[in-house]
Amino acid sequence: MASSARTRVARSSPRVSVSGRPRAVLTFVGFIFLIFVVWEGSKLIGGTPWRPLGSVPGAGVVFWDPPLQWDFANDLNLPHVWTIAYALGQPFQRGVPGTLAEHLFGAAMYTWREAALGFALGTILGLVLATAFVHSRLLERAFVPYVVASQTVPIIALAPMIVFALGQNVMSVVVISMYLTFFPVTIAMIRGLRSFDPRALELMRSYAASDRTIYRKLRFPASLPYLFTALKIGATASIVGAIIGEDTGSIQAGLGRIISTFNSYYITGPEKLWAAILAAALLGMAFFTCVRAVEHLALRGRSLEVAA
């Protein structure tokens, strides 16, 4: 809706320009570096005595003995950053070919496929529900409370029920991902599909446009900023859903299983769980970034690009 109000906003806050992107990357790198400093800094002050990489705990040369002993900073609770990096290059498991990094990458791709399918289906479900709700106040009043109530059930409680109903297969993982995605899409689109300028509706009516044309040419395009806000939430939520679903549904190939296995054997290799968590985080960020890239393309040229 380009009313003059929007134009004014656009003038006073220029869009994210190309020169703004390196700065964002720099901020990100700076932030990662800060985490590194805090992480290794606490180990420097209160960690386990520092030993060379690959040596057995408790043996070998000690080249730094921290003055304090903090539980949270010992090698079991907070392994060295380089220990995690080193573990990524080590074999995944004795007798299994491939490094940990390769296996994590493969598992992440597998999880991503499940999550993406759930995300796509959840988006469609959310769009269908929101479209129905904005066209019928009756449906909206009758069903929106249930849509909201559905999200008050913890996913941990719901996941086993879905697995029980659909079986231990990929489908139940997809459904759990979908369940976490459709909600933000539905809620955002109920608003988004009504976010047009009311005079634009009069304009369309003066063209004798059908409801379908009004949806295609006005309601839907006007709602896109809302849709993408929801999709960015849905992207990360769908990954979380897939990991939980894999764990509950005993899917062997994904990140969920790896995380729960490394969790069980934490004592023998804390850095492996950390590496798997890192992989899950990177996967979520990558999916988010993909959605954001599509958003930038789709909203190109509008007066207000969604900033974050």
Add this chain to the structure above:
Amino acid sequence: MTEQGAAVVQLSGVDKTFFRGDQPVTTALQGIDLSIRGREFVSLIGPSGCGKSTLLRLIGDLVGPTSGKIVVNGKPASQARRDRDYGMVFQAPVLFDWRTIADNVGLPLEVMGYDATRRTTRTKEMLDLVELSDFGHHHPWQLSGGMQQRVAIARALAFEPSILLMDEPFGALDEMTRERMNQEVQRIWQQTGTTIVFVTHSIPEAVFLSSRVVVMSARPGRITKVIDIDLPRPRNDDTRETERYFELVTEVREVLRGRGVAPGDPDAAAADGDALASLRRTQAEGAVG
């Protein structure tokens, strides 16, 4: 344009009452009789709340009358809307910010199923008409308010509607831009031969543009007087300095204030400007609530 055709808009005994539930809340218009001929430029002027925008929306079938008859191009207003006889321009340009300027102008053509070639040609013609040919690939936010409003006019005229309904189209613009836009609208009106119904708050604007000015009074909205504007065309900046122009501006102003109407006319008291209108509105709402 001295040549004028038969009546294209005919309102007889039109009332409009707004309801909240079953309760009548406001009588927006009462007993409206108005006939607008083809190629006329008719302005509706009156205090806030006199129902001039409602009258425009009634003609355009965006709201329906409570009683009375509205005939447009020889058929009911609703049929005229379905036949796409109306172009609408609002106070805000209401451009779609996800579309370029050219695509905004082409919007009604897309809705009406013009093929791509005809759409491109027609869009180009329209952008030429409002002198924005170089801005087709821009997005709305890159244009000034006056330019955006010209795009809105181009969009309204793109499908060659026989009637252009303009609801305070220049109300948000500064005085200088407004006067330039008035020239522009006059030129477009003369070039296209469209019948224009124009709602405005501005007396000079109404006098400068119109062939007839319909002066309205508030609560309930009625037509107080219809004043013929016999200034020669084309009108320009010099027109604004002629004696006849001042006389007409004065006449419209006096009718708005309730003078120049026969004493004892009940409408005379009701037409006493915005202050009284809003006072009456407050009272009316108080009575309802």
